[in-house]
Every structure is written in structure tokens, then in C-alpha cells.
Amino acid sequence: MVRLLLDYPGSQVVQSVLQLPLLCYAAFTGKEEVIKVLIQHGVSLQGVDGRYGRNALSWSIANGYRAAFTRLLHTLGIGCDSVDQLGRTPLFYAAVEGFEQMLEQLRVRGSDVHRQDRFGLSSLFVVVQRGCGHLVRRILGNHPLTKEPRDSFGRSLSWWMRATGNDHLRDLVLSLGMQIGDDAPVEQTQYYMHVQSNRSIQVCDVCTLHTARDNRDI
Template identity: 30%
Template structure:
């Protein structure tokens, strides 16, 4: 019973250091027997909790009071963070200066190999970052993933912090362990600034993916447009032969699929190393709510692009035939029809091709002997080289 009462009193003290004045905290410690050296559920001290106080002046007074009652400023929690880390996250300059004076290291690393500078950078505290750098913080120190403070500033769209760090000597072109550049992490205005710093929009990571893949996965149309306008290839392939359109289709991102196909002219005819197209991934893996929409969009653009490819191949064939006839000295083949209506033979050819494609795309065997089109695929492929069989099931 006595232990339960003591735990309740200690819980009151934990709340007081975050919400009340130094006088209230002192009264709880000296008159009501609250333990100032208690630890939290994550192994931290009350100094870790002080940084969460909304009033920075009161936080500093409470911190001094706790230290005077024996609380160690250098004590770590389960993640190896000292009280400097939450203080840096909160941007409390006075509290950080006090903790540094109590023996906290400016370059102390937590389990993720991040120092207090990472926390101040990610949350946009320029003045505090200036203090930490003045005290000797490593500007280009990397965490366990190879990310530096400027990466985290870019990740949270802290453009002013990025500019400050770059001016102080941060390297904006350093790569993380997975090969990702600053442009992968950057969002909003930070992405535009990363491009100004010379980050390559075609930089590939270990998976062979470029920043446009990350933008598509995060469903960020503005970043996708920004990257394409600055030279990113919308049809760039990763190491398994997939483009960013595959990921948009697989995730069921209807608006992103529309953007890639309609406005950025991404290819819908491409197949990955397994022989599948983006449309087939949409059929198999998309979220149910967007499955039909994504498949319909991809089907419409695939048909349009396939017909355009057929037209281009016929043009090339006519051009080659004309050149061959000129070399032989014989008559040139007749020019393509200028009429908007296709010749009868061309209409039959297109109809036959569409019929075959419907079977191949569904992975079915074509009923050669039961249909009026008795031509086999070998003959069809010789005459229509743009026809490709779909994945076999």
C-alpha cells in the first residue's frame, strides 16, 4: 500500500516538472517526499521530462533544482540519450547551455548514432544549431544509415535550416549507405533547394531507383513534376526493370497514375524482368477501391501508345521499302493514305492484331482452328513485330 502511494506521488512529480513552476516541484520534493532521482518507463530521468515544459525559463529553473537534488545530467535512457536530446528537440537554448555546463557532450551519440545536432536540425532550430556548432558539434557526422543533419532538415522541409547548414560547410552531395542522395529525402521547397545545390535527379540508389520513385511512392505530384522539369526520366528503370508507373499502379494511386500517363507521357507498354506490365500489377495488387480506376486508365493509355507504336513501325517499314526501291532503281511503293479513313487491308490488320493481343494479355491459348483468323503467332510476329505475348500462367 505504501509502495503504491509512493508511486502515485512520484507520478505527480513527473507531471509537475512538465507543467508547473519550480516552486511546486520544490514543494513536492521537500515537503511531500517525491523522489527527484526516479526514472521514467524508457529509462530517462526527470531532466529528460523538463525539456517538454512549455515555458523555457521555468524549464531551466526546474532543471537547476533537480541537479541540486542529485539528478545526473549525463544519465542516459534506454536509447542512450541524455537530457540534451529532448532539450535540442524542443529548441531550448538556455537549457542546452546549462546541460553542457553539467558535463553533457555536444557530440554524444544515441543508439541510432545521432547527436543533439540531428534533433535541432530536424526541428528547424537554427539558433540552437549555431550554439552546438560553436561548441564543436560535427556538421557532417552520419547516423547509422549514413544520413547527416542536412538530410533530416531536408526530410522535414526545413529550407532555412538547410541553407544555414550548407553555409556552415555541410556537404549536400554526400550519399547515404543505401546510395540515396539528399534529393530522395527532400520534400516541398527543400527538394527545389536540393536541385539548386546540384543534386542529380537521376542519381540511383542500391535498388537502381531514382528520386522520382520515392516521390511516386509518397504520392507527391508536385515533387514528381519538379523532378521531371529538371531532367528526371519518368521511364527510368530500377534493377528489376520496373518504372515509377509500376509502383503507382501497384499502390493503387489513381491520381498519380493519371499524372504519369496523361501529363508526363510515361510508357505503359514496358514490361519488367518477370514479363509483367504496370496494368497487370494493378490487376493483382492494387487496393480494391482504386483497382478498377487504375486498370482502366492504364488500359486506355496502353491502347493509345500501342497503336502509335504500330503506326511508327509501318512508317519505318515504308521508308525502308522506298529506299530499297530507289537503290534497285525500281518504282517506289505507294505513299501512305492521306485519307482519315484507313484502307480496308489496314483495318483488317489492326482488328486481327487486337484480337490476338486480347488472348495473349489474358495468358490464354489462341483458338487458331476455331476462328476465321487461322494465322499462327509466328506468322503474326513476322508481320507485326510490335505484338508481344503476355505472361504465361
């Protein structure tokens, strides 16, 4: 059916409020067989949505559709390091979702694990925010850093550890060769309590954490 519809003029219209081209929509909904048909039909692999500018590979990660992800990952020209309007790559979103296998598949294909987005955040910041020690080890164990990174607002990796209640990662990061500074923890309790008590499903576009609509301090 998809093959037949693709032959009609005007069939490749964007889908949903996100303005997803067909390949992105199939990836977002996990339709691996549809992805296969679309690729065979020659749809653009560089298509991105009209809201965030994410490609199909990034959208396949959003809901953890491994079959769709694998199909796209092995498609020549898909753009494993394609950045969206926030400067984020598919690997960044794999880190956000905590999908270790997806992150590893992208990493071994050369995706830059330390690439920073528009706000200076990288996959390392993201996994630290979520307390994912195994992913911290995966990233720094394969791509070590000696100097502690900071985001565009001057907040260090150790600042984010304290702010999200994940200071237990400090020893791990030190053991992997990073030199950590001694930023004053003046707001540790305030931010930690805010993150821990928040049950909002609203995600901040900047820090990627769940933040209440009326209080997005982080």
C-alpha cells in the same frame, strides 16, 4: 521542495514509459529551475533514457524548451555530441525540429553537422527532407561538401530532394559547391505523393518523416 526530496534515498527514480532519469525528465518537460537544482545537487550529466538512450540536452530540444536547452548547453560536461542508440546527436534533433538557433549554438561549439547516424543520415539530409533552404545554407555555407553524401541504403541527397518534393533545393546545393549526381528519378512521383498526402503523426525512427502505420516505404 525538489531539494528536500533529493535528500531522501530512492528519490531519483526514472520517470514515464521512456524511463527518463530526473535530469532528462526535467529537460523533456522544460523545467529550467528544476534542472538548475538537479545540477547543483550533483546528479549525473551523462544520464540517458532507457528507450532511446538520449541525454538531457537532446530531450530539451524535443519540445523546443529554449531556457532548459540554454541552461544545459552552458553546463560543463553535458555532452553536446552525445549519441543515442540511433547514433544521433542533439544537433541532429535540432535539425529535425527546425530549430535554427539551437542548431547554430551547437554548431559554433564544434558539434559535427555532417555526422551520420546508424542509417547514414545527417543533419543535412534532415533539413533537405523538410525543404529548409535556410538551414541547408547554414550548414553547407559553414561546412561545405564537394561530394554528394549518401545514406546507408545508397540513397543520395538529391534522391531525397526528389522523394520529398524538394527538388528546388538542387540549385542552392550546387551554388554552395556540391557536385550532385544524376540518379534516375524512377520513383519520384510515388514517394512525393506519399509524403505530401500523409497526415499521420507517427514518425519513422529511420527517416524521421511522418509515415502511415501501414505504409513506411520511405
